[in-house]
Amino acid sequence: MTVTRIQGRSLVAGRGQGSLLWADQGLSFWGGVDPFSAEVIDRHHPLSGQSLAGRVLAIPSGRGSCTGSSVLLELILNGPAPAALVLAEPDEILTLGALVAEQVFNVQLPVLCIGHAAFAELEQHAGSSVHIDGEQLLLAADAAAAPWQPEPLAPAQQRQSSLSLNARDRALLAGEYGQAAQVAMQLVLRMAELMGATELLDISQAHIDGCIYTGPACLRFAEQLRDWGAQVCVPTTLNAISVDQRRWRALGIEPRFGEPASALGDVYMAMGAQLSFTCAPYLLDSAPALGEQIVWAESNAVVYANSVLGARTLKYPDYLDICIALTGRAPRCGAHLDEGRRAALLIEVQYPPEPDDSFWPLLGYHVGLLAGRNIPLLTGLERSAASSDDLKAFGAAFATTSAAPMFHIAGVTPEAADVTHNLGDQAPARQLQVTLADLLNSWRELNSADSAEVSLVALGNPHCSASELARLAELCEGQRSHPDTVLVVTCGRAVHEQAMAAGHVTTLERFGARLITDTCWCMLGEPVVPPGTRNLMTNSGKYAHYAPGLVGRQVHFGSLAACVEAACSGRNARVLPAWLGSHQPLGSH
Template identity: 30%
Template sequence: MQLTAEEEALAAGSVGPAVKWAMDYQLAVGRFFGAQRFVQVRSAHAHCDGEALGEPGVRFLEDLADQGARTRIPLTLDPRSTDFSCALEIGQDESIVDIERRILAAMVRMGAMPTNTCINYQTVDVPHGGEHLAWGDTGTVIYANAVAGSRSNFEGGPAAVAAALTGRVPEYGFHLDECRRGTVLVELAEEPRNASDWGALGCLVGRRFPGYWEVPVIDGGQRNPGPDEVKQLGAALASYGSHAMFHLVGVTPEARTRADAFGGNEPWASMRIDRAALESAYLSFPAGGAAPDIVVFGTPQLSTFELAELAALFEGRTARCPVFATTSAAVLRSAEEYGYAETLRAAGVRLLSGVCFYLMTARDLARRNNLRTIVTNSAKLANIVGGYGYTPVFRTTEACVDAAVNARIVG
C-alpha cells in the first residue's frame, strides 16, 4: 500500500503503541483486499456488545485504553447486551451487566460516545453523500451507502476501533465506484404498503441474491418510502443477503434512473415482486397455532415515529404476554416527553434502552423465562433469533400488536 509520510509515522509508532496496532491491523486488511491506499473517514461506528466480546474482548479494549488510545474522529457505539435499568428483573445475569459497564468505561476513556444505538443515522450522526465512513453495524452501513450516498464497508469491531484511532480506512470495496454499481434487478409489480412489507422485500431479495458484493437495483415503485421503511429494507437485505448496499431508483443519490444505478452494466439476473411474493415472506414464518410467548418491536431500534405508531395502536388496550420495544436513549427521552412512553407502559409494553433483543443474551432469556414463540415486525430479527432457540413469527406491526393484546397469532 502507498502510505503518506504521516501514515508511515503512525505505522512506526510515532504516537504510541495503540495507534501502531491500529495501523498494523488496517494494513493487513488493506493488503488482503488489494487496497492501494488509505482514505480519510469522518466518523466510525463500532459494534462491541458484551455477549460477543466476552472477557477476552473486554480486556483487549481495556488494554488499548491503558496504552493511551484516543479517538481522532467521532466514534459512536452500537447497542449493548443489556439495559442496566432492568437487566436482573428480566432474567439476565449479573456478569453481563459487569462486562457491559467495563466496555463502556474503556470506550469512553478512548473518546467514544456511549450512544449504544444502531440508528445513529437517524439520531446522532446523519450521513451525507460522498463522504467516507468506518461504520460497523450492518443496518447502519447499508443505510449510509444506499440512502445517504456515503461510502463504507462493514467494519468489524476491531476494524472500526482502529479507524477511530487512525482517522482512515483502506480504500477498497464500497469506497470505490466500481463496487457500488448495480448487479441484479428487482422489479416491483406492487408497492410495499408499510415498513414490515419493506422488510419482507429485503427478506425475499436477500434470500434470492445472497452475497456481500451483490448490489440489488430496486425499481418500479411509485411512492417514495419513509426513513423507517427504507431502514427495514436495508436491515433485512443486510441480514438475509449480507448486502452492504442497494439502489432504490429515485431515492439512492447514485440512482436517479435505472441506468444510473447500473453504471453502464447489465444485470446478471432479475426478479419480480408482487403481492403474493410479499405475503410468501410472512408465510415462511408460520405460527403453527402457537400463542406468543413474547412480542418484540425493534431491530433496528425504533424511531420516535415508530414509537408514536405503537402508542396509537396500544392506546386503551392491555398486552396479555410480555412485550419488549427496543430503542435508543435519545429516542426514549423524546417518547417520554411526548407521552408515547406513558401510553405504552400503561399497556404493558416494556421499553428497553440501548439494546437490540437478539444481543441481549437471548438464549438465556428464553431458558429462564420459558420463551419459545416470538412474534416480531422485524424481518431482520425473525431471521436472526431462530439461532437462539426461538420459533420466530414475522408479521406486520398491527398484527403483532393484536397478537400481544389477544395472546393469539392470527393469520
C-alpha cells in the same frame, strides 16, 4: 496415496486439518454460530445443528452481522474453533477475526480463498479429511492411508506494506502515536491489502460495533487496546451493547454476564467513544451527509448509511472499526468509491396495491437471499412512497441475508434517481424478478411458529425511531396488553428521551409495554425473554431470522398493527395479510 492439491490465496496463513464441512450458503457467525460450543444455530441454514469444532469449514463467504469477527475470535481464543476456513471469495468479517487472533494474540487459524470453481468441486469431498497448508488445500484419495506431513512454511518476515502511505501513516506504523495506534495501523494495512486497496483515505466519523459482548475475548481485546493507551481520533459512536447499562440488574440479568457486558461499553468510552449505545446511529444528530466518508460497523447501519443517506462506508467488521477510529484512516476501495457502488444485479419487484409495513422487511429478507455479495438495484417501487422507517426495516433484513454493503431502489434512494442513473452504460450481470408468490415463500420461512400462542412481542430490531414509537403509541392508545403476553420495545437513549417528551412512553407503559434502552434484541435472552415463552412475535425481518437460533423460540412475523393485536389477545391470527394473498391459515396451501 494420491494427493490432489488446490492452490488458493492465503488470507491468513497457517496449517490445519479436519473433516470437511461444506455448504453452498454463506453463514453469519453472529447469530449463526454459538461462540462457546461452535454449533451452527442459524435454523435457516443447511448446516444447522452441526458443530464447527475441529473441522475445516467451507462456505462461499460470510454474510449478515459485522460481529461475526468477534464470534470467530471467541472460538479461536477460548475454543472450540474450526481447524480452518475455506472460502470461495474473500470475506472481510471472518478474515479480520482470524487476523486479530494472529496479530494481537499470536494464535493462528488459517483462512484460504480458492475461488468458486474449485469450491464447487469440494462438495463431493464433504466429510473427508482435508488439510490446509499455507496456500494449498490438500485432498487425499485415501486420507487414512498415511499421516499428513506438511512442508515447513517459510519463516515469518517483517511485513512491508504495498500501499502508498503518507507521513502520518508511516508515523503511526512506527509507533510514534503509541502502541495501540501502531497495532491498529498494522491491522488496517493488512485488511487494506486483502481488499485490494492501494492507498488509504481520511474518514470523518466512526461507529463501533465491537462493543457487543460475545465472550471474554472481545473484552480482552478492548482492554488490551485501552492499556496500550488507545484514544479515538475522530468522532466515534457506540453500537447497542449487550445490556441496558442502567437497568440490567433490575431486569434480572445475571452478574456473570451483565458485569463484563457493561464493562465492555465502559472500556470503549475510556478510549473516547461517545455514550450512544444504539444500533441505529443514523437516528442521531451526528448522522453523516451525502458523500461523507465514514467507517461504520453494524450491518443494518452500514446498509442504511450507504443506501439511504448516501454516505460512504464498507461493511466493516468488528475490531477493524475501532482500529480505524484510532488511526482515522480507511482502505480506499469498495463502497468508498463510485465504481464500488454500482449495481451488479437488477431486480424487478411486483409491488402490491396496498401493502402494510410488513412488506418492506419481507422484501429486504428475500432480496438479500438473491443478492449475496452483489449490490442490487430494485425497480417497480417508484410509487411506493417508502418512508425512512420502511427503508430501515428493508435494510436490516437485507443485511441479515446478504453480504452486500448497500442497495439501490430506483426513484427512492439518492444514487438511483432512475435505472440509468446508477447503471450508466453498463448492463447488470444478472436480472431477476420478485413476485408476490416469491415473497409468500419467504413469509412462510419467517413464520416458524406452529401454534397461535404469543407470549412475547419483540419490537425494535433495529432500534425504534421516534416516529415508530409514535405510531406504536397510537395503536396502543386505550388498550391493554393480555395478562399472559408482554410487549417489549428496544430503542436508543436519545429516541427514548424524545418519546418521553412527546408523552408516548406514558401511553405505552399504560398499555403494559416495557421499554429497554442501550441493548437490542440480538443480544437479549432470558429473563427479558420470559422463560416459559414458546412463541414470540416481531415485525422485524432481522429478528424473525435470528430469534430461533438465538433464543430457541418459534416466531410469528407480521406488521406493527398485527403485533399490537397479538399483544392484546395473546394470539396471532396466523393469516396472510391482504396484500400478500387471501386470508387463509398459514399452514394451508
